[in-house]
Amino acid sequence: MIHVGVNGYGTIGKRVADAVAAQPDMTVSGVAKTRPNYEAETAVRRGYDLYAAIDDRADAFADAGLDVAGGLEELIEASDIVVDCCPSDIGPKNRPVYEDRDTPAIFQGGEGADIADVSFNARSNFEDARDADYVRVVSCNTTALSRVIAPLEEEYGIEKVRVTLVRRSGDPSETGRGPVNDVLPDPVSIPSHHGPDVNTIFPDVDIDTLALKAPTTLMHTHSLNVTLESEPDESAILDLLADESRIFTIPETADIDGAGKLKDYALDSGRPRGDLWENCVWAESVGMEGPDLYLFQNVHQESDVIPENIDAIRAMVTDVDAAASIDRTNEALDVGLESLFDAHDDREAVPVDD
Amino acid sequence: MIHVGVNGYGTIGKRVADAVAAQPDMTVSGVAKTRPNYEAETAVRRGYDLYAAIDDRADAFADAGLDVAGGLEELIEASDIVVDCCPSDIGPKNRPVYEDRDTPAIFQGGEGADIADVSFNARSNFEDARDADYVRVVSCNTTALSRVIAPLEEEYGIEKVRVTLVRRSGDPSETGRGPVNDVLPDPVSIPSHHGPDVNTIFPDVDIDTLALKAPTTLMHTHSLNVTLESEPDESAILDLLADESRIFTIPETADIDGAGKLKDYALDSGRPRGDLWENCVWAESVGMEGPDLYLFQNVHQESDVIPENIDAIRAMVTDVDAAASIDRTNEALDVGLESLFDAHDDREAVPVDD
Numbered sequence: 001m002i003h004v005g006v007n008g009y010g011t012i013g014k015r016v017a018d019a020v021a022a023q024p025d026m027t028v029s030g031v032a033k034t035r036p037n038y039e040a041e042t043a044v045r046r047g048y049d050l051y052a053a054i055d056d057r058a059d060a061f062a063d064a065g066l067d068v069a070g071g072l073e074e075l076i077e078a079s080d081i082v083v084d085c086c087p088s089d090i091g092p093k094n095r096p097v098y099e100d101r102d103t104p105a106i107f108q109g110g111e112g113a114d115i116a117d118v119s120f121n122a123r124s125n126f127e128d129a130r131d132a133d134y135v136r137v138v139s140c141n142t143t144a145l146s147r148v149i150a151p152l153e154e155e156y157g158i159e160k161v162r163v164t165l166v167r168r169s170g171d172p173s174e175t176g177r178g179p180v181n182d183v184l185p186d187p188v189s190i191p192s193h194h195g196p197d198v199n200t201i202f203p204d205v206d207i208d209t210l211a212l213k214a215p216t217t218l219m220h221t222h223s224l225n226v227t228l229e230s231e232p233d234e235s236a237i238l239d240l241l242a243d244e245s246r247i248f249t250i251p252e253t254a255d256i257d258g259a260g261k262l263k264d265y266a267l268d269s270g271r272p273r274g275d276l277w278e279n280c281v282w283a284e285s286v287g288m289e290g291p292d293l294y295l296f297q298n299v300h301q302e303s304d305v306i307p308e309n310i311d312a313i314r315a316m317v318t319d320v321d322a323a324a325s326i327d328r329t330n331e332a333l334d335v336g337l338e339s340l341f342d343a344h345d346d347r348e349a350v351p352v353d354d
Numbered sequence: 355m356i357h358v359g360v361n362g363y364g365t366i367g368k369r370v371a372d373a374v375a376a377q378p379d380m381t382v383s384g385v386a387k388t389r390p391n392y393e394a395e396t397a398v399r400r401g402y403d404l405y406a407a408i409d410d411r412a413d414a415f416a417d418a419g420l421d422v423a424g425g426l427e428e429l430i431e432a433s434d435i436v437v438d439c440c441p442s443d444i445g446p447k448n449r450p451v452y453e454d455r456d457t458p459a460i461f462q463g464g465e466g467a468d469i470a471d472v473s474f475n476a477r478s479n480f481e482d483a484r485d486a487d488y489v490r491v492v493s494c495n496t497t498a499l500s501r502v503i504a505p506l507e508e509e510y511g512i513e514k515v516r517v518t519l520v521r522r523s524g525d526p527s528e529t530g531r532g533p534v535n536d537v538l539p540d541p542v543s544i545p546s547h548h549g550p551d552v553n554t555i556f557p558d559v560d561i562d563t564l565a566l567k568a569p570t571t572l573m574h575t576h577s578l579n580v581t582l583e584s585e586p587d588e589s590a591i592l593d594l595l596a597d598e599s600r601i602f603t604i605p606e607t608a609d610i611d612g613a614g615k616l617k618d619y620a621l622d623s624g625r626p627r628g629d630l631w632e633n634c635v636w637a638e639s640v641g642m643e644g645p646d647l648y649l650f651q652n653v654h655q656e657s658d659v660i661p662e663n664i665d666a667i668r669a670m671v672t673d674v675d676a677a678a679s680i681d682r683t684n685e686a687l688d689v690g691l692e693s694l695f696d697a698h699d700d701r702e703a704v705p706v707d708d
Contacts, residue, residue, distance in 0.1 A: 014622060035609075036607060037608060037610075038609060038610055038618075038622070041694045041695060042619070042622040044694065045623070045694070064607045065694055065696070171614075172572075172617060172618060173614045173615045174614070175612050175615070253391070254392040254395065255389075255392060256391075258529050260526040260528070260571070261529070263526060264526060265392045265396070267626075267627040267628065268393060268627070269399070273621040274621065339395060340395045340419055341395060341419065
């Protein structure tokens with residue numbers, strides 16, 4: 001049983017903790033948080049041992065009526081491995097704390113690639129993290145791009161990737177973020193950092209990315225072009241993507257037109273927190289023009305990296321191989337949204353009136 | 355066991371079906387839908403018998419691979435009572451269909467009050483629906499106002515109620531609705547229909563309401579003023595509201611500043627679909643100025659009427675009394691969000707950095 005500590009219990013950390021708790025070979029040794037807000041409260045209600053991430057804040061938890069089991073050092077001591085889910089740029093301050101206690105750690109994609117020995121995507125480079133002490137799970141966007149690039153590269157070869165990322169500006173709970181009525185080129189200089197980040201996983205893939213921020217909170221949207229080294233038809237591409245356990249191809253019949261209905265579908269399907277761990281590719285968008293593949297996909301920024309963190313733990317501290325780890329993670333979380341509708345479906349839509 | 359049919363399986367209908375299925379004394383006889391979209395698919399996956407609400411659409415379901423058990427008439431025949439969750443203005447066409455089959459029915463608050471014999475709120479006028487054949491559960495906003503008015507009227511007496519409702523413009527899945535960058539007086543003529551709708555529950559309460567539409571999807575927000583017939587202090591008001599099982603008073607320590615974090619809290623708490631069946635009243639907003647009570651509350655338009663529909667079923671076709679029905683509904687759904695934090699809490703906030 002792997003004892004996993006979670007440092008930072010926010011959007012990502014709380015999901016990592018729940019995913020760890022769902023695995024047959026892992027347990028949550030505790031979660032660390034800086035302040036006693038609603039998330040700290042639900043951590044206690046979920047039965048996780050709560051640690052004060054900043055020692056002199058322990059009193060604030062006590063004042064709020066929440067018992068803490070100790071500080072960050074105690075959490076590290078109770079853990080075989082720590083998943084660091086602190087906000088970006090806190091990781092570099094934390095790494096020496098983990099090193100001092102000879103404890104391996106996983107960082108998130110908001111940190112620079114140099115925080116860790118390896119950048120990680122389970123589908124693409126699982127073995128690179130084998131026995132590594134410090135690993136970085138790449139960001140939600142890089143994760144999603146890697147999941148599409150891996151099978152295309154293997155099956156057809158890739159000449160060039162070009163992506164426009166229309167990113168959500170903040171998570172639903174991040175009420176301080178803007179814009180509320182603009183679309184920002186972000187960064188305005190081209191290319192964005194996403195292409196180089198993909199190259200931490202696929203060093204040899206030629207990729208240019210452009211990024212925008214839109215006034216939405218639910219999901220990122222990618223407009224993707226991949227120039228392939230051969231010219232498969234659309235049906236072959238759909239079959240290839242449908243075979244990937246962490247890609248969901250949205251069938252036309254489902255009548256899902258954006259992130260609102262996608263999230264509604266996830267909630268209807270009983271997903272915890274309405275999470276969509278899979279890339280969501282609109283089947284109708286998949287098109288080939290000569291060697292050029294085009295598609296739209298949505299990416300749930302709060303959750304698509306969660307199964308990747310679980311697989312990274314196994315790569316680092318077990319001898320389980322990639323396929324077995326991915327299967328085990330998927331089964332424990334029920335990753336792999338499958339519609340009863342056929343993604344190849346092209347029936348005419350029924351008039352909408354309910 | 356009460357066999358409950360649900361006609362209209364959208365935002366409200368799918369939640370009513372799940373709530374019925376959770377009750378010890380009810381079962382879902384089936385759900386009717388007009389077209390085979392993602393919601394129809396999840397109905398099948400949840401094991402509900404699916405009926406084609408419009409007879410000549412049965413083929414569309416078959417084409418999509420979804421088996422239907424029959425048409426609307428068959429659903430009615432299989433049901434002791436039907437909850438009509440069709441879009442507004444469809445109810446008047448459906449009522450004769452229910453009458454022809456001597457089947458009682460519940461309509462939603464989007465319909466006019468004259469569609470039914472009784473307008474209903476469990477806390478306020480449960481017995482008025484006793485043995486009625488046709489009952490209308492009032493709208494999400496009227497439900498929320500009734501839940502606050504009932505205890506205030508009973509405890510202190512009410513001289514006057516004034517409310518500004520800042521409504522969400524559409525549900526998260528309603529991508530066709532606007533505005534996206536405006537706040538609309540809606541209706542611009544004063545007062546809005548909400549006050550008269552409250553009077554269907556409280557005929558003698560003097561209430562004026564003004565309504566706006568804001569470019570949000572998550573929840574409605576009420577700015578409420580109640581001039582009382584006495585002058586209790588704020589603490590007494592907080593205690594009164596905290597005793598109501600369908601009102602959640604948001605404590606300051608939770609650090610919840612709006613609907614985004616409220617929904618996040620609901621999801622963290624494991625609520626199905628992140629639903630908030632309770633009025634959400636900010637404890638910090640509760641203030642008295644002489645006899646004038648002021649407060650802000652948020653209302654989850656997708657779910658606050660769900661427990662009310664369940665209680666309306668019991669009022670109509672059982673002899674269970676109001677208190678017992680409300681308790682049974684609350685227990686089966688786990689209505690009654692309770693924070694570990696004290697709503698009276700007034701500690702200073704801890705600096706925010708995670």
